[in-house]
Amino acid sequence: xxxxxxxxxxxxxxxxxxxxxxxxxxxxxxxxxxxxxxxxxxxxxxxxxxxxxxxxxxxxxxxxxxxxxxxxxxxxxxxxxxxxxxxxxxxxxxxxxxxxxxxxxxxxxxxxxxxxxxxxxxxxxxxxxxxxxxxxxxxxxxxxxxxxxxxxxxxxxxxxxxxxxxxxxxxxxxxxxxxxxxxxxxxxxxxxxxxxxxxxxxxxxxxxxxxxxxxxxxxxxxxxxxxxxxxxxxxxxxxxxxxxxxxxxxxxxxxxxxxxxxxxxxxxxxxxxxxxxxxxxxxxxxxxxxxxxxxxxxxxxxxxxxxxxxxxxxxxxxxxxxxxxxxxxxxxxxxxxxxxxxxxxxxxxxxxxxxxxxxxxxxxxxxxxxxxxxxxxxxxxxxxxxxxxxxxxxxxxxxxxxxxxxxxxxxxxxxxxxxxxxxxxxxxxxxxxxxxxxxxxxxxxx
Ligand SMILES: Cc1cc2nc3c(=O)[nH]c(=O)nc-3n(C[C@H](O)[C@H](O)[C@H](O)COP(=O)(O)OP(=O)(O)OC[C@H]3O[C@@H](n4cnc5c(N)ncnc54)[C@H](O)[C@@H]3O)c2cc1C
Numbered sequence: 001x002x003x004x005x006x007x008x009x010x011x012x013x014x015x016x017x018x019x020x021x022x023x024x025x026x027x028x029x030x031x032x033x034x035x036x037x038x039x040x041x042x043x044x045x046x047x048x049x050x051x052x053x054x055x056x057x058x059x060x061x062x063x064x065x066x067x068x069x070x071x072x073x074x075x076x077x078x079x080x081x082x083x084x085x086x087x088x089x090x091x092x093x094x095x096x097x098x099x100x101x102x103x104x105x106x107x108x109x110x111x112x113x114x115x116x117x118x119x120x121x122x123x124x125x126x127x128x129x130x131x132x133x134x135x136x137x138x139x140x141x142x143x144x145x146x147x148x149x150x151x152x153x154x155x156x157x158x159x160x161x162x163x164x165x166x167x168x169x170x171x172x173x174x175x176x177x178x179x180x181x182x183x184x185x186x187x188x189x190x191x192x193x194x195x196x197x198x199x200x201x202x203x204x205x206x207x208x209x210x211x212x213x214x215x216x217x218x219x220x221x222x223x224x225x226x227x228x229x230x231x232x233x234x235x236x237x238x239x240x241x242x243x244x245x246x247x248x249x250x251x252x253x254x255x256x257x258x259x260x261x262x263x264x265x266x267x268x269x270x271x272x273x274x275x276x277x278x279x280x281x282x283x284x285x286x287x288x289x290x291x292x293x294x295x296x297x298x299x300x301x302x303x304x305x306x307x308x309x310x311x312x313x314x315x316x317x318x319x320x321x322x323x324x325x326x327x328x329x330x331x332x333x334x335x336x337x338x339x340x341x342x343x344x345x346x347x348x349x350x351x352x353x354x355x356x357x358x359x360x361x362x363x364x365x366x367x368x369x370x371x372x373x374x375x376x377x378x379x380x381x382x383x384x385x386x387x388x389x390x391x392x393x394x395x396x397x398x399x400x401x402x403x404x405x406x407x408x409x410x411x412x413x414x415x416x417x418x419x420x421x422x423x424x425x426x427x428x429x430x431x432x433x434x435x436x437x438x439x440x441x442x443x444x445x446x
Contacts, residue, residue: 011038
């Protein structure tokens, strides 16, 4: 069987590449060993947000009196929340399948093996291709902490399918995934403890925003142990004992459930990637150019596999860039305005550089900060909730970074990303007419 493009992996990178290549009139085969949609759709972005939305609705009902509405009996059913999540996934997976079918993409269910740059083997069949786009994604990293093999722990997958509310949950790793689960289980009334090795949660996110979010969740009862190294796990009488050490000495926490969320890393073994002899970076990731092409002409690597950003929206854009290169359409990948969102309640969203990154690069910058209460809409819809909008600019007022704490930060950040990508100045916001009242008007106030 011969195709112009073979794509390995049906996550956001793979299915976007397949759809774009199909639309461009190329013959395309896509291999997926589990479920179309990849981690994002089946066990990542979408399921977490589905659960978090249920938690948000529950929170609204519990705090409805803030808006002069009384809800007499508010409760949740975790089993039904999980069923709804599965329904949402099913619907979206079908949607992807329909889009690929519409572009005449051949979908092969099975594990692909790369024999060489023009040959992929799946089952008993061999597939020839002119171009190959490898999008096998990433996997959860389980830290080799003493005792980890002797205890039961959750990864995000277990946390997303668990139907019984635990009394307590310890989360090792206070990054984005850890904090989204902390938020979800805190809303459900679970006693949550977050253990984080760094000095602040949400590494890579603006420290001031992360600290504000942490103090908000601390007020809601989440315990944070920062600058804390987990040293061992042990079975306890009522769950798992997590031993740790920090500046105050050693200690332990016992929790009914334990979630490990210390990070993810690219899946590079087990499917013949080594047969391509691709050049690697110093950090042992696959080296790619601005068109997502590897050191082997005609072979592209997109999404989590290249280890650059590990976000679904980056994967999507990278896939488009790769296909554009194949069809000789002028395009290149830019990483300067990739938004990062933490879907807690309130959300944090960031794009561009942080103060920490600017300091590390010894670059001068100015900070402009405004409480979100400068937006009338924000005040109307966020009773007793504070938020912050922080913009970093250079000496010419060019926008370098935008960081928002407050809903709906995930929606607002798109506008900020466009400004950064286009090299705009702070004063440029004033040239645009914003609908009133909207939370985005905060940008015109800066
Ligand atoms: C809990 C969680 C929450 C997340 N939330 C967000 C979020 O809110 N926003 C965001 O941007 N990102 C989020 N992410 C990250 C996001 O899921 C990934 O960045 C995204 O899925 C990467 O897409 P990808 O196409 O590179 O890889 P994946 O989605 O990992 O897809 C790779 C696919 O390749 C298949 N595959 C692998 N090897 C083979 C083979 N040999 N043959 C055939 N098929 C193969 C796999 O089965 C998989 O389906 C989250 C991740 C997790 C775990």
